[in-house]
Amino acid sequence: MQTLAAPRRRVGMKTGKTWAWAPSRIISLRKQPRGSSLTSPLAWASEDLGGSGGTLADGFAILATAGRFALAAPLAETLAAAWLLSHASVKLPVNAMTIAPVRPHDRIILDADGRLSGRASGVPFAQEAEHIAVLAHSDERPMIALAAVKDSRLAEGRNLAGDASNTVTFDGVRPLADVPAPIGLDQTTLMQMGSVIRSVQIAAALQAILSLSVAYANERVAFERPIGKFQAVQQNLARLAGEVAAALAVSGSAANAIAQADASEDAAFLEAASAKIRTAEAAAEGAAIAHQVLGAIGFTEEHVLHRFTLRMLSWRDDFGNESYWAAELGRRVVRRGADEFWPLVASR
Amino acid sequence: MTVNLQFDPIRLPPECEILRAEVRAFLAEEIAAGTFDPHQPGHGDSYNRAFSRRVGAKGWIGMTWPKRYGGHERSQLERYVVTEEFRVANAPSHLHFVADRQSGPILLKYAPEHVKADVLPRICGGELCFSIGMSEPGSGSDLFAAKTKATKTDGGWRINGSKIWTTNAQVADYMLALFRTASPTKENRRHGLTQFLVDMKAPGIMVNPINQMTGKPGFNEVVFDNAFVPDDHVLGEIDGAWKQATSELAYERSGPERFLETFYLLLELIRALGPEPDLRGAEGLGRLVAQLHTLRRMSVSVAGMLQAGKEPVVEGSIVKDLGTLWEQKLPGRVRELAAFVEAEMLNRATLEDQLAFATVVAPKFTIQGGTTEILRGIIARGLGLR
Numbered sequence: 001m002q003t004l005a006a007p008r009r010r011v012g013m014k015t016g017k018t019w020a021w022a023p024s025r026i027i028s029l030r031k032q033p034r035g036s037s038l039t040s041p042l043a044w045a046s047e048d049l050g051g052s053g054g055t056l057a058d059g060f061a062i063l064a065t066a067g068r069f070a071l072a073a074p075l076a077e078t079l080a081a082a083w084l085l086s087h088a089s090v091k092l093p094v095n096a097m098t099i100a101p102v103r104p105h106d107r108i109i110l111d112a113d114g115r116l117s118g119r120a121s122g123v124p125f126a127q128e129a130e131h132i133a134v135l136a137h138s139d140e141r142p143m144i145a146l147a148a149v150k151d152s153r154l155a156e157g158r159n160l161a162g163d164a165s166n167t168v169t170f171d172g173v174r175p176l177a178d179v180p181a182p183i184g185l186d187q188t189t190l191m192q193m194g195s196v197i198r199s200v201q202i203a204a205a206l207q208a209i210l211s212l213s214v215a216y217a218n219e220r221v222a223f224e225r226p227i228g229k230f231q232a233v234q235q236n237l238a239r240l241a242g243e244v245a246a247a248l249a250v251s252g253s254a255a256n257a258i259a260q261a262d263a264s265e266d267a268a269f270l271e272a273a274s275a276k277i278r279t280a281e282a283a284a285e286g287a288a289i290a291h292q293v294l295g296a297i298g299f300t301e302e303h304v305l306h307r308f309t310l311r312m313l314s315w316r317d318d319f320g321n322e323s324y325w326a327a328e329l330g331r332r333v334v335r336r337g338a339d340e341f342w343p344l345v346a347s348r
Numbered sequence: 349m350t351v352n353l354q355f356d357p358i359r360l361p362p363e364c365e366i367l368r369a370e371v372r373a374f375l376a377e378e379i380a381a382g383t384f385d386p387h388q389p390g391h392g393d394s395y396n397r398a399f400s401r402r403v404g405a406k407g408w409i410g411m412t413w414p415k416r417y418g419g420h421e422r423s424q425l426e427r428y429v430v431t432e433e434f435r436v437a438n439a440p441s442h443l444h445f446v447a448d449r450q451s452g453p454i455l456l457k458y459a460p461e462h463v464k465a466d467v468l469p470r471i472c473g474g475e476l477c478f479s480i481g482m483s484e485p486g487s488g489s490d491l492f493a494a495k496t497k498a499t500k501t502d503g504g505w506r507i508n509g510s511k512i513w514t515t516n517a518q519v520a521d522y523m524l525a526l527f528r529t530a531s532p533t534k535e536n537r538r539h540g541l542t543q544f545l546v547d548m549k550a551p552g553i554m555v556n557p558i559n560q561m562t563g564k565p566g567f568n569e570v571v572f573d574n575a576f577v578p579d580d581h582v583l584g585e586i587d588g589a590w591k592q593a594t595s596e597l598a599y600e601r602s603g604p605e606r607f608l609e610t611f612y613l614l615l616e617l618i619r620a621l622g623p624e625p626d627l628r629g630a631e632g633l634g635r636l637v638a639q640l641h642t643l644r645r646m647s648v649s650v651a652g653m654l655q656a657g658k659e660p661v662v663e664g665s666i667v668k669d670l671g672t673l674w675e676q677k678l679p680g681r682v683r684e685l686a687a688f689v690e691a692e693m694l695n696r697a698t699l700e701d702q703l704a705f706a707t708v709v710a711p712k713f714t715i716q717g718g719t720t721e722i723l724r725g726i727i728a729r730g731l732g733l734r
Contacts, residue, residue: 211351214731228733231725238669238724241353241731245666249355249649250642256357270641277638326634327627333637334625338618342436342611345641346368348359 050092056259067204074125081133088144088179110136126166145175159314192272194319199275203247243282280322358652389705404474418469424655435608451478458584479516481525498527517568538590602664607671662730
């Protein structure tokens with residue numbers, strides 16, 4: 001495995017009287033003792049597999065908390081990997097994991113000799129993880145595999161926020177484990193799960209951005225008043241609150257739908273796709289408003305704001321971007337036909 | 349500080365789905381009988397007294413109110429289902445809807461017992477149409493600048509002045525109105541307005557219709573010339589309506605009617621795109637669907653909060669802000685996405701008729717029931733900025 005040094009970043013920034021913290025690497029996955037509260041990254045796997053046996057709802061709550069701090073560590077990725085591996089009853093490694101593929105059209109093949117080949121781009125934190133959970137295609141059905149990152153080839157890459165995002169190439173890699181995926185779990189399922197994870201993170205980051213922006217507007221004085229007293233600024237922040245509200249509602253609904261597992265296939269698709277589409281739109285709109293409110297200070301490297309805005313803008317691209325999901329959702333809706341459209345919406 | 353917005357993932361309970369099936373069956377029968385055409389835009393805004401009585405007989409007006417006033421003690425979520433199914437079907441519910449949504453709840457809270465016993469059962473029966481007298485020629489969004497006067501007289505009040513842009517007034521049986529009973533004070537400019545229940549058949553009330561830019565009636569000017577309102581039609585505290593009027597608006601804001609008024613356009617777009625849409629059509633439609641689903645999940649969540657006895661003023665205002673802007677933009681989006689649909693598509697003519705209507709009607713969405721600017725002021729206050 002190539003070792004690439006993670007850039008050092010400042011982790012806190014004083015904004016007026018407010019300290020907003022965005023801790024980098026507050027969770028050391030490798031060193032955490034078993035059974036401690038920090039086994040949360042493995043919440044989505046049962047205890048006999050080495051997980052902490054949390055519910056899906058617990059995991060989404062953990063992700064929301066991490067999102068509010070723009071956590072720059074592979075927590076969501078480890079959770080997602082544990083979720084995937086638990087479907088194959090694969091014993092979990094106790095270290096940082098990531099998951100592949102994260103792009104809807106990337107394909108990884110498990111051949112008849114049991115070797116992985118193919119390329120997955122934009123794999124988050126691959127260079128900082130030790131293991132990678134893979135959904136692979138085989139002649140018969142989707143397979144779930146666990147591979148060591150060091151056995152793959154990594155290309156350097158970073159997302160907008162500077163977090164590792166690597167193209168991972170498997171050239172006939174023998175996985176540590178491979179098991180057929182349960183019926184019904186395929187790449188679309190993985191993309192839906194990943195999208196809901198990202199939408200929960202985006203909504204949480206937006207919440208933090210709203211609090212930070214409101215606090216700044218109440219403190220920063222211009223023309224002898226806090227800028228939050230100006231109607232133009234108030235109207236912008238109200239719009240930001242609307243985007244935050246939309247993101248919270250749609251991501252919370254989608255996470256709930258996954259946790260309850262009570263939706264029909266089309267309804268689950270509607271929930272997950274909508275969550276990714278709408279939170280991605282909210283991320284773009286919300287980031288623009290927050291940067292406008294914070295002005296020059298929010299555009300500095302020192303300030304914490306970009307840790308939220310850039311991270312959430314990057315998250316839009318993982319597990320299918322909003323345009324991909326919109327086209328897929330649109331196609332599904334027209335295939336069902338106009339008469340079956342409202343019943344689908346009303347079923348949620 | 350942390351800003352807390354909450355939208356819990358409320359799901360409609362099973363009784364709602366039983367009810368939904370009943371509502372759909374009823375509406376299908378009405379459509380089959382020719383009561384209304386679900387494809388005809390603007391029907392949701394029309395008046396049909398016979399239809400409203402049949403809706404009342406079904407128990408779908410005043411659903412959440414106490415049984416002793418003709419209500420049905422059902423949940424806000426059940427009411428939600430009826431409201432959204434009526435909107436989606438384009439059913440003519442205008443006659444009873446204002447009374448059901450906001451006038452009834454105000455009467456329940458502030459009217460004397462015998463007035464409640466008289467009026468509320470008739471609302472539930474679909475017999476009564478209400479209008480809301482707030483805006484005046486010199487005041488609109490600034491509710492507390494109202495000047496129309498109520499002067500104390502024997503056994504009641506004499507009303508002089510006028511209200512304007514009053515929806516429903518041309519057919520309404522009653523109006524819930526704000527009149528000035530005292531001057532504002534230095535400390536409180538909102539002081540001095542009182543809420544009244546006005547019988548529109550009382551002498552001294554003249555209704556002058558004002559056509560809207562759709563070419564259809566809708567607005568009215570209502571002139572009060574020494575009209576008499578009895579003492580027992582005062583609602584709540586004299587001079588203290590400012591404490592009451594804002595809670596009325598909370599009811600008005602978050603319902604599905606705030607984003608489903610032009611829903612027919614989306615259905616017609618799906619028909620126009622057909623089963624094999626181009627990428628642009630599919631992607632554009634997908635976004636609209638995601639946005640609609642989001643709005644609905646937000647709106648259901650607010651209904652859940654109302655059911656739990658909360659007052660989600662900020663959340664309700666956010667739903668109306670996002671919802672009305674969305675439906676205002678919908679005609680434009682549908683027009684763009686249908687631009688390359690072949691001219692001989694079966695529903696092209698229907699779509700164009702609907703687009704024409706929706707494009708003309710769209711400006712009102714962000715004005716009625718609290719303008720975008722007022723809503724954002726309320727949201728900003730909730731955020732701690734004012």
